[in-house]
Amino acid sequence: MKITVDQDACCGSGLCVIRADRVFDQREEDGVVMLLDEAPSPEDFEDVRAAAAGCPTGAIRLAE
Numbered sequence: 001m002k003i004t005v006d007q008d009a010c011c012g013s014g015l016c017v018i019r020a021d022r023v024f025d026q027r028e029e030d031g032v033v034m035l036l037d038e039a040p041s042p043e044d045f046e047d048v049r050a051a052a053a054g055c056p057t058g059a060i061r062l063a064e
């Protein structure tokens with residue numbers, strides 16, 4: 001799995017961080033997503049898929 005995020009599309013909701021905090025974080029100043037791990041381990045795949053599916057702006061893209 002390879003993850004990319006579109007920081008321009010992110011609205012800073014933080015839902016991805018709630019679902020997969022080993023992979024996503026938020027910038028302190030404005031809450032925009034930061035990608036901590038663009039190639040997560042398989043144990044995180046389910047959480048990452050949930051984060052991508054639940055992102056309200058479609059800012060998370062997965063290549064599997």
Ligand code: SF4
Binds near residue numbers: 014015
């Ligand atoms: S769920 Fe989407 S919009 Fe919300 S912080 Fe994460 S990437 Fe940004």
